[in-house]
Amino acid sequence: MQENTSKHAGAARKVSVLGAGAWGTAVAMALAQRHDVLLWGRNAAALQAMGAARENPYLPGYTFPERLQVAAGFDAALAHVAEPGGLLIAACPVAGLRPLLQSLQGRQIPNVVWLCKGFEYDTGLLPHQIVREVLGDAVAGGALSGPSFAQEVAKGLPCALTIASESAALRACVVETAHGGNMRVYSSEDLVGVEVGGAVKNVLAIATGAADGLGLGLNARAALITRGLAEITRLGVALGGKHETFMGLTGMGDLILTCTGDLSRNRRVGLGLAQGKALDVIVQELGHVAEGVPCAKAVRELAAKLGVEMPITNAVAGVLFDGDQPQTMVARLLSRDPRGE
Ligand SMILES: NC(=O)C1=CN([C@@H]2O[C@H](COP(=O)(O)OP(=O)(O)OC[C@H]3O[C@@H](n4cnc5c(N)ncnc54)[C@H](O)[C@@H]3O)[C@@H](O)[C@H]2O)C=CC1
Numbered sequence: 001m002q003e004n005t006s007k008h009a010g011a012a013r014k015v016s017v018l019g020a021g022a023w024g025t026a027v028a029m030a031l032a033q034r035h036d037v038l039l040w041g042r043n044a045a046a047l048q049a050m051g052a053a054r055e056n057p058y059l060p061g062y063t064f065p066e067r068l069q070v071a072a073g074f075d076a077a078l079a080h081v082a083e084p085g086g087l088l089i090a091a092c093p094v095a096g097l098r099p100l101l102q103s104l105q106g107r108q109i110p111n112v113v114w115l116c117k118g119f120e121y122d123t124g125l126l127p128h129q130i131v132r133e134v135l136g137d138a139v140a141g142g143a144l145s146g147p148s149f150a151q152e153v154a155k156g157l158p159c160a161l162t163i164a165s166e167s168a169a170l171r172a173c174v175v176e177t178a179h180g181g182n183m184r185v186y187s188s189e190d191l192v193g194v195e196v197g198g199a200v201k202n203v204l205a206i207a208t209g210a211a212d213g214l215g216l217g218l219n220a221r222a223a224l225i226t227r228g229l230a231e232i233t234r235l236g237v238a239l240g241g242k243h244e245t246f247m248g249l250t251g252m253g254d255l256i257l258t259c260t261g262d263l264s265r266n267r268r269v270g271l272g273l274a275q276g277k278a279l280d281v282i283v284q285e286l287g288h289v290a291e292g293v294p295c296a297k298a299v300r301e302l303a304a305k306l307g308v309e310m311p312i313t314n315a316v317a318g319v320l321f322d323g324d325q326p327q328t329m330v331a332r333l334l335s336r337d338p339r340g341e
């Protein structure tokens, strides 16, 4: 991994990452180039093994930098960032965010950043709404999102992310902490837009993977990505996001990456569906979270409630939850009435 020598790099901080999956670990590795980082995961034995091997089995072959240590426990991870300037990063899937935040209630919490991309399955809430429900308004928080496969970040390849927060101080803290070397960090005040882009692109990646798996060609792929972006934008604007956010890294950027890159777990779900595999088999073989699956259901319901047209998302949800065949999904999309672009 390349050493961070950027002139923008801020002073060393204490950072704790809660969640030792692929992405939490990759972010921890990147930040440990110049900060003291503790990594915590809910599986203590797995975490201990990572500490001994100095790598995460999700990211084989990438050795932890010296300043990345595994936490001796949850309390140790919180104590590490208790001083002013500490940064806490929640790196679990959306399904784990509420319970993780609940375990922070009543504790002294510094700035909090979350990495998950999706809507909560049962409530249809975005991550920042979950944070607000559980921790209240007093905690400064933000979403770090953008086109970023964990393997590439663990390898130290260049990437650009966006920190979205209503708090200028939090945005500045994250830029100071993470911007530099091979990582560029932009800032945005549009939490809703950033979170909607990151969530819905996962559903579109399932659609694109299925289309590619069925051999429908590059024209169909480009059409799905472009009309998918229109769909994401319609929902995001209806929820209060800004149109221009969807043209940026966390909208179009992440959509392109996830729909076209075979490192994407969501895209691989679509490829598996096209092969006729059952969803539970695909998810088990993946061995990682595929946020587009629960998100498709949450978004279908939310869009229906808001009266937002989301034909691709509805077609994906039909395949995932109603037993529709991927071929039916394509036929349904093609048979829609013509409309103005
Ligand atoms: N892997 C990637 O390249 C990127 C992932 N993300 C997002 O980051 C989030 C986490 O993804 P990954 O780390 O890649 O997933 P992963 O599947 O590699 O790891 C998930 C980790 O979270 C833990 N976990 C699973 N369910 C949990 C729950 N209910 N409560 C607490 N912990 C739970 C697992 O034990 C595992 O350590 C997802 O929302 C994903 O969309 C964002 C950008 C890049």
Ligand SMILES: O=C(CO)COP(=O)(O)O
Pocket (backbone or CB within 6 Å): 117, 146, 147, 148, 149, 202, 205, 254, 257, 258, 263, 264, 265, 266, 267, 289, 290, 291
């Ligand atoms: O969000 C990601 C890249 O930005 C990772 O996408 P997948 O979860 O589909 O692998």
